[in-house]
Amino acid sequence: METRNQEGDAESRAPADAGCSQTHQLTARVAAALSTTILVMGLLLGLMLFAAPQEDQTSEASAEELMERLQRCQKEHRELNLMLLAVTQDSRCRLCPDGWLWRRSRCYFFSVGLQENRRWNESVEFCRQHNSSLAVIKDSAEMDFIQGVMREFPQFPFLWVGLTDAEHEGLWLWGDGTDVQHYMPLAVQWDADHRDCADLRGGGSLFANSCEDYGPWVCKRDS
Numbered sequence: 001m002e003t004r005n006q007e008g009d010a011e012s013r014a015p016a017d018a019g020c021s022q023t024h025q026l027t028a029r030v031a032a033a034l035s036t037t038i039l040v041m042g043l044l045l046g047l048m049l050f051a052a053p054q055e056d057q058t059s060e061a062s063a064e065e066l067m068e069r070l071q072r073c074q075k076e077h078r079e080l081n082l083m084l085l086a087v088t089q090d091s092r093c094r095l096c097p098d099g100w101l102w103r104r105s106r107c108y109f110f111s112v113g114l115q116e117n118r119r120w121n122e123s124v125e126f127c128r129q130h131n132s133s134l135a136v137i138k139d140s141a142e143m144d145f146i147q148g149v150m151r152e153f154p155q156f157p158f159l160w161v162g163l164t165d166a167e168h169e170g171l172w173l174w175g176d177g178t179d180v181q182h183y184m185p186l187a188v189q190w191d192a193d194h195r196d197c198a199d200l201r202g203g204g205s206l207f208a209n210s211c212e213d214y215g216p217w218v219c220k221r222d223s
């Protein structure tokens, strides 16, 4: 009975939370798109301005006009960036829980703040308890993001990610069931029978490690 009540609560809460986060995600996306468009327009205007041959009075007048428009664009760009920042940082409607980092509709948790190391399976369990999974890295931009965070914590040279060949030796699968090569041309180095869990190191390299080793980890979930 108690379980059912809790589920009821969760359900009645969910739509509001989801709406809030979706609206903000949308606003953030629109703001980002606008901001990019305006920046591109500004750059184009700038190019036109500097490439324009200054032959006569008319072209000088339009050059001034262009400069004005460019400055307006830059101002709008700054304002939109501030708006975007405000939206993503708004504590009343957080995109991610405290201690998680937001990037492109996903939340990431880096355990480096916990001063605690775990086995691979315990890291999986931690992420699961936080409605997330050990990170599956899907493109080079995401890889760069994770590497950037790692560089800020040089005392942790590697992170557990959601990649293992525990089921079939030598067949490395991401947590979503896809092959290690599915998203990016990656390979796991040092593979051996007793090293079935992959850790991520500098330069985006992956190493096979004993799943029993203790280390920091990175979880990922939708925001």
Ligand SMILES: *[C@@H]1O[C@H](CO)[C@@H](O)[C@H](O)[C@H]1NC(C)=O
Pocket (backbone or CB within 6 Å): 119, 121, 122, 125, 212
């Ligand atoms: C992780 O694996 C160890 C041994 O390999 C086991 O003792 C432990 O119960 C496992 N923990 C979880 C959370 O699965």
Ligand SMILES: *[C@@H]1O[C@H](CO)[C@@H](O)[C@H](O)[C@H]1NC(C)=O
Pocket (backbone or CB within 6 Å): 010, 129, 130, 131
């Ligand atoms: C995980 O999701 C469930 C159901 O949506 C929710 O009740 C629970 O609070 C969430 N846990 C965390 C740590 O976010």
